[in-house]
Amino acid sequence: MTHQDILHWLTCEDDGELETLWRRADETRAASVGDEIYLRGLVEVSNYCCRLCTYCGLRADNSSLYRYRMDADEVVDCARQAVSFGYGTVVLQAGEDFHLSGEWFEDVISRIKSETPVAVTLSLGERKPAELERWKKAGADRYLLRFETSNRNLFDKIHPPRTPNEYSDRMDLLRTLSEIGYEVGSGVMIGIPGQTWADLANDILAFSGWDLDMVGVGPFIPHPATPLGNPSPSDFAAPTEQVPATELMTYKTLALTRLLCPTVNLPATTALATINPKQGRELALKRGANIIMPNITPLKYRTRYEIYPGKAAKNETAEETNGKVVGQVSRMGRTIGSGRGDSPHYRKNKVLNAHLKEL
Numbered sequence: 420m421t422h423q424d425i426l427h428w429l430t431c432e433d434d435g436e437l438e439t440l441w442r443r444a445d446e447t448r449a450a451s452v453g454d455e456i457y458l459r460g461l462v463e464v465s466n467y468c469c470r471l472c473t474y475c476g477l478r479a480d481n482s483s484l485y486r487y488r489m490d491a492d493e494v495v496d497c498a499r500q501a502v503s504f505g506y507g508t509v510v511l512q513a514g515e516d517f518h519l520s521g522e523w524f525e526d527v528i529s530r531i532k533s534e535t536p537v538a539v540t541l542s543l544g545e546r547k548p549a550e551l552e553r554w555k556k557a558g559a560d561r562y563l564l565r566f567e568t569s570n571r572n573l574f575d576k577i578h579p580p581r582t583p584n585e586y587s588d589r590m591d592l593l594r595t596l597s598e599i600g601y602e603v604g605s606g607v608m609i610g611i612p613g614q615t616w617a618d619l620a621n622d623i624l625a626f627s628g629w630d631l632d633m634v635g636v637g638p639f640i641p642h643p644a645t646p647l648g649n650p651s652p653s654d655f656a657a658p659t660e661q662v663p664a665t666e667l668m669t670y671k672t673l674a675l676t677r678l679l680c681p682t683v684n685l686p687a688t689t690a691l692a693t694i695n696p697k698q699g700r701e702l703a704l705k706r707g708a709n710i711i712m713p714n715i716t717p718l719k720y721r722t723r724y725e726i727y728p729g730k731a732a733k734n735e736t737a738e739e740t741n742g743k744v745v746g747q748v749s750r751m752g753r754t755i756g757s758g759r760g761d762s763p764h765y766r767k768n769k770v771l772n773a774h775l776k777e778l
């Protein structure tokens with residue numbers, strides 16, 4: 420699919436034509452990753468962050484947010500609970516919180532891996548390569564780091580560096596993660612002020628060009644306590660160029676990603692379930708997605724992990740969230756996958772690399 424083809428689909432408003440896109444994405448999903456939907460238990464370990472991303476409610480200067488850090492026992496308890504729900508993966512997510520050291524995470528990962536059978540996915544921001552290696556050795560399996568936009572100027576605008584002398588290079592870090600041996604996930608936000616149609620088409624091409632194993636896409640949802648919660652007209656691209664932050668644009672991006680990257684794992688993201696609580700997740704699963712990440716963070720913390728406002732399931736217990744998700748999958752006539760649910764794309768590359776080493 421060319422850049423021009425992608426632009427055509429992104430700007431298409433013909434319902435009949437879009438039905439074709441949804442059907443092709445769903446057929447490709449069924450043929451490439453099967454009918455199972457894999458569940459990943461999401462644990463929001465800490466909402467401290469040292470960064471100032473202009474769209475995120477966890478940014479360091481948001482003084483209205485009550486901060487928390489879970490302790491190691493609480494995190495391991497969540498992993499046990501994930502096992503009791505039958506999940507094959509836990510996702511440990513946090514802001515860039517360097518108070519939680521490389522050693523602390525190493526200990527938590529080792530405990531989870533020795534006490535449970537789950538795969539461990541990390542989503543901890545831009546951490547040092549030495550830490551990433553250390554966590555892989557401790558048993559971590561996957562790493563998620565969204566690049567949000569492949570437009571370097573826009574990336575720099577919304578991701579101020581940690582310190583004035585530091586250069587944030589998420590692409591380089593994604594390469595490092597892959598070299599270390601992680602199953603690597605990334606993704607983008609749809610409708611960031613300043614994001615053009617051409618930018619988004621480039622993002623979608625980048626998913627396959629960068630050989631990712633997992634891709635997450637969600638709409639931009641403004642947070643009032645951030646600079647992009649009150650954007651100025653100059654933040655936006657020209658009206659004919661600006662990508663809208665809509666549900667429909669997110670489904671289109673999801674479906675196109677499935678067509679371009681048939682064997683990746685694609686979650687029906689919480690952001691979609693937030694803007695359409697009734698159907699967002701289900702429609703995503705019918706338009707290319709094959710993963711759900713039910714939130715299993717203890718209730719006392721989860722309202723505080725507010726990257727954007729109104730997040731789905733923020734007032735539910737882990738049991739309630741699990742019950743809803745399981746019911747949703749069964750009503751769709753799909754089955755919940757058992758085991759880790761590794762990305763078929765990753766499995767294929769691993770076999771290929773092992774084979775190449777033998778030559």
Ligand code: SF4
Binds near residue numbers: 475476477478
């Ligand atoms: S997007 Fe991530 S790194 Fe940026 S402020 Fe939010 S939690 Fe921190």
